[in-house]
Amino acid sequence: MSHQLFSQSLISPAVQAQLPEGYLMRPLEITDYHKGFYDCLAGLTVVGKVSQESFRQTFESMLRCQNVYHVVVIEELKASRIVATGTLIVEQKFLRGCGKAGHIEDIVVHDSQRGKKFGIRLIDQLRYLGNAVGCYKLLLTCSETNEPFYEKSGFERKDLHMAQYLNQQQQQPQTITVEPPTTAAAPTTTTTTMATETNTNTTKQTPSEITATTTATVDSVSMIKSCDLPIKALGASIGSMLVK
Numbered sequence: 001m002s003h004q005l006f007s008q009s010l011i012s013p014a015v016q017a018q019l020p021e022g023y024l025m026r027p028l029e030i031t032d033y034h035k036g037f038y039d040c041l042a043g044l045t046v047v048g049k050v051s052q053e054s055f056r057q058t059f060e061s062m063l064r065c066q067n068v069y070h071v072v073v074i075e076e077l078k079a080s081r082i083v084a085t086g087t088l089i090v091e092q093k094f095l096r097g098c099g100k101a102g103h104i105e106d107i108v109v110h111d112s113q114r115g116k117k118f119g120i121r122l123i124d125q126l127r128y129l130g131n132a133v134g135c136y137k138l139l140l141t142c143s144e145t146n147e148p149f150y151e152k153s154g155f156e157r158k159d160l161h162m163a164q165y166l167n168q169q170q171q172q173p174q175t176i177t178v179e180p181p182t183t184a185a186a187p188t189t190t191t192t193t194m195a196t197e198t199n200t201n202t203t204k205q206t207p208s209e210i211t212a213t214t215t216a217t218v219d220s221v222s223m224i225k226s227c228d229l230p231i232k233a234l235g236a237s238i239g240s241m242l243v244k
């Protein structure tokens, strides 16, 4: 079984070239559990308690869903730690000639590394990936606070996002505990409270796809089923966006 979630060939050399020296953009690897992946994710939302075994099982489940889950990370090589991550989930459709839609999810830059254009580079990479795998649109959902960030990446508001909490326990802020490697020291612990979900588009849309622009205050969890893996997102004030 591959140690990388998807092929390295789907990483854009042009985007990599725009990163500062010492930072590598690459697919998520099974060893990233011990490289601060969860510490980074905790800057976005509740991550819960995740054992190394749970991480491995989830990684392998995603790997089996070939060409669906594309979790990208930026690693600070000197420190061997993940400083940013973002995901493109490819949804196969029956409509649009059995086309594919790309869902951008879980964009987060470690709070110590923000303002260095890592966020923009992640979006650039996911757009490259969406084009490479044949998505006709990219979609994401974000809070109003982050709307200017996505507008800078070429997204615009579209439609109304709705959600419903299905598991109340998932909403509670929790302390995450990452198991240390057998040779390492103390576990990493982090807390956080917020969450998002996303949507975008790369080529032309029909008029019905580019009309409504509104936001909704949502206090719920939306669930999307793909392969055997549920995708959950917690929301505050949320709007749906797509690429202009």
Ligand SMILES: CC(C)(COP(=O)(O)OP(=O)(O)OC[C@H]1O[C@@H](n2cnc3c(N)ncnc32)[C@H](O)[C@@H]1OP(=O)(O)O)[C@@H](O)C(=O)NCCC(=O)NCCS
Pocket: 043, 044, 106, 107, 108, 109, 110, 113, 114, 115, 116, 117, 118, 119, 120, 121, 141, 142, 143, 145, 146, 147, 148, 149, 152, 196, 197, 198
């Ligand atoms: C949002 C986030 C990913 C941005 O990452 P970042 O690496 O700090 O952003 P960048 O350095 O790439 O910023 C690119 C541009 O967007 C702007 N920008 C970034 N976040 C912004 C925000 N929340 N509001 C307004 N502008 C913002 C930057 O000022 C910069 O503008 P410039 O090109 O004019 O200089 C990061 O702040 C983060 O991880 N936040 C917490 C998690 C989160 O909310 N994720 C989004 C989920 S939808």
